[in-house]
Amino acid sequence: xxxxxxxxxxxxxxxxxxxxxxxxxxxxxxxxxxxxxxxxxxxxxxxxxxxxxxxxxxxxxxxxxxxxxxxxxxxxxxxxxxxxxxxxxxxxxxxxxxxxxxxxxxxxxxxxxxxxxxxxxxxxxxxxxxxxxxxxxxxxxxxxxxxxxxxxxxxxxxxxxxxxxxxxxxxxxxxxxxxxxxxxxxxxxxxxxxxxxxxxxxx
Amino acid sequence: xxxxxxxxxxxxxxxxxxxxxxxxxxxxxxxxxxxxxxxxxxxxxxxxxxxxxxxxxxxxxxxxxxxxxxxxxxxxxxxxxxxxxxxxxxxxxxxxxxxxxxxxxxxxxxxxxxxxxxxxxxxxxxxxxxxxxxxxxxxxxxxxxxxxxxxxxxxxxxxxxxxxxxxxxxxxxxxxxxxxxxxxxxxxxxxxxxxxxxxxxxx
Numbered sequence: 001x002x003x004x005x006x007x008x009x010x011x012x013x014x015x016x017x018x019x020x021x022x023x024x025x026x027x028x029x030x031x032x033x034x035x036x037x038x039x040x041x042x043x044x045x046x047x048x049x050x051x052x053x054x055x056x057x058x059x060x061x062x063x064x065x066x067x068x069x070x071x072x073x074x075x076x077x078x079x080x081x082x083x084x085x086x087x088x089x090x091x092x093x094x095x096x097x098x099x100x101x102x103x104x105x106x107x108x109x110x111x112x113x114x115x116x117x118x119x120x121x122x123x124x125x126x127x128x129x130x131x132x133x134x135x136x137x138x139x140x141x142x143x144x145x146x147x148x149x150x151x152x153x154x155x156x157x158x159x160x161x162x163x164x165x166x167x168x169x170x171x172x173x174x175x176x177x178x179x180x181x182x183x184x185x186x187x188x189x190x191x192x193x194x195x196x197x198x199x200x201x202x203x
Numbered sequence: 204x205x206x207x208x209x210x211x212x213x214x215x216x217x218x219x220x221x222x223x224x225x226x227x228x229x230x231x232x233x234x235x236x237x238x239x240x241x242x243x244x245x246x247x248x249x250x251x252x253x254x255x256x257x258x259x260x261x262x263x264x265x266x267x268x269x270x271x272x273x274x275x276x277x278x279x280x281x282x283x284x285x286x287x288x289x290x291x292x293x294x295x296x297x298x299x300x301x302x303x304x305x306x307x308x309x310x311x312x313x314x315x316x317x318x319x320x321x322x323x324x325x326x327x328x329x330x331x332x333x334x335x336x337x338x339x340x341x342x343x344x345x346x347x348x349x350x351x352x353x354x355x356x357x358x359x360x361x362x363x364x365x366x367x368x369x370x371x372x373x374x375x376x377x378x379x380x381x382x383x384x385x386x387x388x389x390x391x392x393x394x395x396x397x398x399x400x401x402x403x404x405x406x
Contacts, residue, residue: 060376064387071386074406173263183274184267189392196278203278
């Protein structure tokens, strides 16, 4: 089996992305796999390309998914704060900050993204705020002001747009979404199946 | 833990219902649980109540779900024939036949439904046809003509409508959908989680 990295696609506004993000790298490491993270925008792929509504805003299904996410968090001992109404944050600032970090501080990008996902979904912090992005980057030894400024700059915007477009081309339409040697897996629920795939070499 | 039956909701036009239906009763039996089957209509719950498109007809996602279903079938050694285009059958005749059988031949209803699901999804047989429904019922020792006639009668129609309405009231909007002591689980992917829930007593 080749040891190419697993591609992991996530949107900061996706609770299931958070639930997968905190587990994927450890799982992959057990099979000598790296994980390559890609921030995407469900607002582009799901809502525009596929003509669907945002999941948590879909009647009935949205309520179920909150139960499902809470159960997943309890089972794996993860902190979780679900938004009360429809008040999802703007995913652009953290997604752009992450894209910029991948290019300029590749060794820190993933850890910052994981902190932002955990701050938002685990503790209810508004990670679209520039001061929060700056403080999070600073905790990883980076210049917080530079990162926060880059998150609203043209380079980060272009990087994010290109990654979103490429994700759609590769069929990675959801969050979380995994590509393992080209094999697509969608949903935090699929982490165990991805693990079985790696262990057994596919079916 | 109480030993109330697991409620299993399925639509005949749902490939993931087939993939779960062939496994659910054996799994439940390992935990001394019965499974109570309910045929529902995604056309009512998903399309009308939730405002979504049928899954396999959703761009990109539909293609992914076919890959996912095929992979599931390969992994579990199940036969599978996916519809080539959008030619899903009319789910009303088999769903109504099943509802009528539950009342009039409760010991055979589930086995006939499982045969119909397997004939359609495992072998590409059009199980909306009266002659197919009759032949399937006959293989279980029932009067095939009577069952096929009942499937287009008022009693079966009313029984199905009532079950679909109750499913929506209970929040069972998808297929397959499981209610385990009131706890909702959606998707064939959740069978392993349902099993863990039964084994560990929930989280």
